[in-house]
Amino acid sequence: MAGGFRQKIRQKNTDSSGFGSSASGRFINKDGLPNVYRKGGNVFNRLSWFHTMLNLSRFRFICYLVIGYIAINIIFALIYYSIGVQHLTGIDKSDPVNEFIDVFFFSSQTFTTVGYGRIAPVGFLASLVATFEAFLGLLAFAIATGLFYGRFSRPRAYLRFSDIAVVSPFQETTALMFRLAPYKNNALTDADVIVSTAIEVIEDGVPKSNFYRLETRLNKISTLALNWTVVHIINEDSPFYGFSEEDFKNIDIEIIVQVRAFDEVFSNTVVQRSSYVTGEIIYGARFVPMYYPNKDNLSTILDLDKINEHQKVEIPAMVVEKGQ
Template identity: 80%
Template sequence: MARGFRKRIRQKNTENSGFGASASGRFIKKDGLPNVERKGVNILNRFSWYHTMLDLSTVQFLTYLVTAYIVINLIFAFIYYLIGVEHLTGIDKSDPLNEFIDVFFFSSQTFTTVGYGRIAPVGFMASLVATFEAFLGLLTFAIATGLFYGRFSRPRAYLRFSDVAVIAPFQEVTGLMFRLAPYKNNALTSAEVVVSTAIEVSENGESKTNFYTLKTHLNHINTLALNWTVVHKIDEDSPFYGFTEDDFKNTPIEIIVHVRAFDEVYSNTVVQRSSYVSKEITYGAKFIPMYYPAKDNAFTVLDLDKINEYKAVEMPILVEEE
């Protein structure tokens, strides 16, 4: 057990973490979402399709849209084909493949309400299916337009966190540090950070998770224009007081980060979260500066490729107290 647990920790265990003492595994994933699997609810009610579509990457979102468009038109093409191509005028009946191709493109023209006029439905069943497909197409494109607007207009922090946190010398002791930086041209002001930690301990032979709020050297900045290195001083008030390199490696730890800022363009508050577990904490390292002046000193260059770069440093020797 780490020396910090053998001594009296002045900071009290926090009760407002949002996770119980018996929760296990990583609490917050790297993308900021809670690492929770819900049961007792059917799969249709377990997920919000709207939130899911907004959270998809651009490639995934476009892939889903194109795939859905093709699948829907294939389904209606089969329906038209089963009704009979003789109920569609202008079909190339030279062979079955050409017939199906014409039926598929007729379906796509009906679904998008383009209707070039070369192919038209004849009879009640073909006209009924075409009417329903056109109505479904209007609803589908209205939903797709709303999703595009929601993804385009949704306020986001656009922050990139370092992949690792480091333990480095800080003010004659040591400090836990990680850094973050905006990666788009959005203007963030009044940025605040709240850092907490989950430490798994063994009490009476049972594993228990204790949560602590970590005091940071600076928890508020007026403008987040460059990178921000967040520092937690490991002193006598820190739950990590007395931790050695082996303690950080072998003790189940998670650092939970919550950043809130005001976006001037959206005129709204944006929030982003991340976390670091034991294997993502590097002991005896210091971040390398990631911004520098331009050659003509006309502006400052923020090199986001350097956000994870650090160098090894000599750590102060911990002296055991009697």
């Protein structure tokens, strides 16, 4: 049976994924970004710091700003200290620790252009460094403001994908399912999903990945208000036709998902991606409903904590044999 479905897979291979058949590892990370590391050329030409800062999590973004702010002030404090504290008026010269603390806070006041006035530079060199630091501070805060605006104004789908995909009984056969749900109060309409899969096969003793488009039972919905369970029926047209539980466990598979929707607030199209690999596909399971009516039965509660909840189900032997 294994040789049979491998032969069938080779005949149905498609090369529209954007990934070569010899690429290694996971193709799309769980955060939706390609699992590709670029090498060669100038590192500054390969890396877009603006995209990097926009794609950081909120916690890491704030941490980088705070660490950068502290590091810059420490560097300038060391410069002022090397010039000599006698070139700064109002410094507490009782001991070196107090001197450096005063110099550090003078640097932060200069960098933010606050300037309380207790400490001031004296002499050309200290004044020159303070002038340059104030100029650098203006540029830094302009950049930080742009980054904050970019992060807040960038249209995003705000979708949460289930961590797992399941293979469940469905209409006298089986189906591969995963689900997603919006976790913000944004309004998404005209949502559509594109699902493809990469399956590793051995050809002439060399492993390679073949890519296939997976047809879904419903590939477009008008409003994405609750969770959406995407269903791919495993029939004769599916590359998984004839797969047993052992095949889903032992063959390297990756399900690549792309969801596109229209955000009414931003009046823009948003896209989000995710993927599922072999270890994230559970054979013989069914998702548990994640929404239910409220107490007075006047509205619906969408419980995002239940997006991964599932229960084991038996796939009848006749259903399995039908796909052999």
